[in-house]
Amino acid sequence: MKAPQGVTLVDHPLVQHKLTRLRDRNTSTKTFRELVREIATLLCYEVTRDLALTQREVETPLEVTTAPEIAGKKLVFASILRAGEGMLEGMLNLVPSARVAHVGLYRDPQTRAAVEYYFKVSESLAERQVIVIDPMLATGVSARAALERLKEAGARDLRFVCILAAPEGIEALRGDHPDVPIWCAGIDRGLDDHGYIVPGLGDAGDRLYGTR
Template identity: 70%
Template sequence: MDGVTVIDHPLVQHKLTIMRDKETSTAGFRQLLREIATLLCYEVTRDLELSLTEIETPLETMQAPMLTGKKLVFASVLRAGNGLLEGMLDLVPSARVAHVGLYRDPKTLTAVEYYFKAPDDIADRLTIVVDPMLATANSAVAAVERLKERGAKELRFVCLLAAPEGVERFRGEHPDVPIYTAAIDRQLNEKGYIVPGLGDAGDRMYGTK
């Protein structure tokens, strides 16, 4: 699909399979999500710009590459996005963090905002939006729209699982925002859940229903 990168690294796929298993514990699910987030972060930041700087090793002076250009903002779509956020911060601890609080109305499946907080300089940073599931895409579309209203100009969206319907909707609303995911599953069911999927990521991560 245009604008969509499926990260099929063997470690990602192995960990995702364990997460899909309904017998995986809450603690195990949470740990695996954090580990996969680090691997997804590795891929979504693959093209960050580098510049050379002079350093001294124990043996000699050299020109060595370091990150340059735009700094990062990780934007977590609450609450499940925090599971990906923690793993990404492990890899890039200096990144700023935005939070977009949205819940899905159980009847209409539309996204309802209840919280928003983002860095003032978000316009000058690459914003990576994180949410484990891209199902109907209602929450993802609303989150990206809110971040754009705040000034975000360069955005990427990272999820663990996506449905074809969600990908189509998101790309239709935000064709300028690339999607990075570990898998695109078969479809949505009548309740708007991804199948075969892994259930509700937030509930499985926090042990709630």
């Protein structure tokens, strides 16, 4: 499916190969975790592609030169609990100095509204780029609520990264937060009657932690 405006579909062959293995119902919990972590690292590479750089003087074993380094304050990875934790390690593998924020949300099975149970973020979010991570963007309820809370806490430069997205979730998130671009590895057909992405890969949290 073609990515709509504001969405970057990461179609690198490695990402797509790993995503196919994630979809397989026979993939073990151990392998599923590894694949989520690996895809997250590759997505992190893409979402940080345009980070601002500055030049500094470096003394190599042979001479003094100038070389680029990332400018500004450290990134913040904001993990939407619980499934976002599966992506966090892969992100930190690439940017180990990043700060980490946690937004605890679950979707009420009856109302499908987002219910917050935990919120912990670093200071001075306004001065940092905040990358929000969650494997699935389905209805968009949790993502929209997380972005709203992070904005209330001062975040101004926000990006959202997921592995799979549904058109309904993209439309909802972009409708409420048109200033927040999205990166994903796949855009699926849509949602079923229970709000799950189809064909999808099942419940990412359950498959990450072996709870179903």
